[in-house]
Amino acid sequence: MPDIRLPIHTERLRLRRFDASDLAAFHAYQSLPETARFLLREARTYTQSMETVGRYANFAFEKEGDWICLAVEAKDRPGLLGEVVLKWLPGEGQAEIGWIMAPEARGKGYATEAARALLDLGFGELGFHRIDAKLDALNTGSARICERLGMRLEATLVENWRYKGAWSTELIYAMLAEEWRAGVPT
Numbered sequence: 236m237p238d239i240r241l242p243i244h245t246e247r248l249r250l251r252r253f254d255a256s257d258l259a260a261f262h263a264y265q266s267l268p269e270t271a272r273f274l275l276r277e278a279r280t281y282t283q284s285m286e287t288v289g290r291y292a293n294f295a296f297e298k299e300g301d302w303i304c305l306a307v308e309a310k311d312r313p314g315l316l317g318e319v320v321l322k323w324l325p326g327e328g329q330a331e332i333g334w335i336m337a338p339e340a341r342g343k344g345y346a347t348e349a350a351r352a353l354l355d356l357g358f359g360e361l362g363f364h365r366i367d368a369k370l371d372a373l374n375t376g377s378a379r380i381c382e383r384l385g386m387r388l389e390a391t392l393v394e395n396w397r398y399k400g401a402w403s404t405e406l407i408y409a410m411l412a413e414e415w416r417a418g419v420p421t
């Protein structure tokens with residue numbers, strides 16, 4: 236894999252490496268049960284947030300299982316708005332994308348804009364063949380992001396997840412590099 240050139244600039248955002256100064260803002264949204272509602276883990280404790288920001292700040296993307304974890308901030312207003320991640324999956328050319336935004340940064344299209352830039356990186360510089368997203372069918376905000384990105388709904392796995400005391404249906408969206416190159420509807 237080539238070196239990842241950061242920051243990445245989009246129309247309104249800067250995607251950059253995390254640093255220690257992000258901890259307070261990171262913990263503010265990561266500690267909310269509402270943020271973790273559709274994640275397969277609980278809201279983070281302060282210690283977990285500290286460990287996670289440390290790991291994100293020092294990520295290396297060299298082999299299967301590694302993650303790119305980028306801080307999202309507004310170009311005109313430094314400060315953490317959320318994060319987008321790309322995980323290198325087992326199997327040739329496979330990756331998974333994900334996103335989390337702070338409540339005050341939602342409803343502005345920032346997650347979609349940041350995810351689009353990460354797909355660009357994944358399919359462009361990094362040369363992945365296929366990128367997917369896995370989500371709870373009740374997570375309509377995430378499903379709308381996938382649709383806006385032009386990802387295809389490939390699977391509906393009925394009640395194959397049990398977490399937070401309930402059965403959940405998983406949706407898998409995906410896109411191929413050739414589809415990305417062919418252009419994404421906006």
Ligand SMILES: CC(C)(COP(=O)(O)OP(=O)(O)OC[C@H]1O[C@@H](n2cnc3c(N)ncnc32)[C@H](O)[C@@H]1OP(=O)(O)O)[C@@H](O)C(=O)NCCC(=O)NCCS
Pocket residue numbers: 269270271273274333334335336337340341342343344345346347348369370371374376377379380
């Ligand atoms: C999932 C999540 C990132 C979605 O955030 P979001 O802000 O709704 O997503 P976007 O950034 O793409 O914003 C889209 C919304 O902004 C609106 N918007 C406002 N101004 C906009 C602009 N200039 N450009 C684009 N969209 C704009 C869109 O109309 C859209 O609203 P709608 O969904 O009501 O139609 C957020 O709910 C979240 O962080 N949830 C908790 C973590 C989580 O579940 N992560 C995913 C696990 S699979």
